[in-house]
Amino acid sequence: MTGVVVAIDGPAGSGKSSVSRAAARELGYGYQDTGAAYRAFAWYCLEHGVDLADASAVTAAFDGFEYGIGTDPDDYYVRVGVREVTAEIREPRISAAVSAVAGNREVRALLVELFRRVIAEDPRPGIVVEGRDITTVVAPDAAVRILLTADEAVRIARRAGELTDADKHTAQQLVDRDRRDARMVDFMSAADGVTTLDSTALDFEQTVRAVVDLVRGATA
Ligand SMILES: Nc1ncnc2c1ncn2[C@@H]1O[C@H](COP(=O)(O)OP(=O)(O)OP(=O)(O)O)[C@@H](O)[C@H]1O
Numbered sequence: 001m002t003g004v005v006v007a008i009d010g011p012a013g014s015g016k017s018s019v020s021r022a023a024a025r026e027l028g029y030g031y032q033d034t035g036a037a038y039r040a041f042a043w044y045c046l047e048h049g050v051d052l053a054d055a056s057a058v059t060a061a062f063d064g065f066e067y068g069i070g071t072d073p074d075d076y077y078v079r080v081g082v083r084e085v086t087a088e089i090r091e092p093r094i095s096a097a098v099s100a101v102a103g104n105r106e107v108r109a110l111l112v113e114l115f116r117r118v119i120a121e122d123p124r125p126g127i128v129v130e131g132r133d134i135t136t137v138v139a140p141d142a143a144v145r146i147l148l149t150a151d152e153a154v155r156i157a158r159r160a161g162e163l164t165d166a167d168k169h170t171a172q173q174l175v176d177r178d179r180r181d182a183r184m185v186d187f188m189s190a191a192d193g194v195t196t197l198d199s200t201a202l203d204f205e206q207t208v209r210a211v212v213d214l215v216r217g218a219t220a
């Protein structure tokens with residue numbers, strides 16, 4: 001059953017995951033973090049010694065990739081086979097590697113199919129799906145399409161607040177990752193019909209409220 005689809009795109013650190021998950025919880029919807037699949041596949045490739053610069057080796061590796069994601073906002077997990085990798089895929093080494101697999105067009109096409117299956121199979125009345133190309137490629141017909149942005153300095157400050165002193169330098173990764181990702185997908189400007197939500201001057205609760213209000217306004 002496919003219910004209401006809420007598509008949210010945006011650059012790294014704009015708040016896509018945390019805001020989408022909180023909005024999904026409030027709406028009683030499912031939540032799909034698509035970046036988790038790219039991260040889990042990057043993790044899988046590194047685990048199996050696949051050379052990320054070798055596009056055909058990366059594509060071939062997808063055959064053995066058994067991916068599982070929790071779409072309940074209160075029971076979020078990411079698995080590869082039987083191994084839970086929810087925390088591991090957030091490590092800076094994965095953030096540094098993920099754009100290499102995300103730059104593979106064949107892998108992207110396979111993941112887009114997977115994302116659509118997860119949307120179709122979700123049992124709730126709606127699902128919030130977030131990533132970089134949800135409003136344009138994965139679910140261009142979504143009932144609600146949002147580009148969630150925030151100034152780069154604010155995104156870095158929010159991200160730096162999460163990091164330990166030992167890895168604060170990885171805030172620079174955010175800028176580098178956006179630059180690499182932007183070669184594949186335009187997630188900095190809103191496509192036709194997509195609402196831009198700039199959270200630069202909003203706190204977390206205000207941003208969640210703005211998303212929930214947009215969904216309620218579109219589905220009333
Ligand atoms: N409006 C906001 N005000 C303050 N902090 C926020 C706001 N939105 C998100 N945050 C915080 O910013 C940090 C980054 O958010 P989050 O991880 O959801 O971003 P993201 O877009 O999913 O990033 P990435 O693409 O790198 O995974 C989190 O600590 C989150 O709590």
Ligand SMILES: Nc1ccn([C@@H]2O[C@H](COP(=O)(O)O)[C@@H](O)[C@H]2O)c(=O)n1
Nearest residue numbers: 034035036038098099102131132133181
């Ligand atoms: N729709 C998407 C989602 C993600 N990516 C790639 O995955 C990386 C990790 O995503 P996060 O949301 O967890 O930051 C991201 O840097 C992109 O390389 C994508 O290409 N398309």
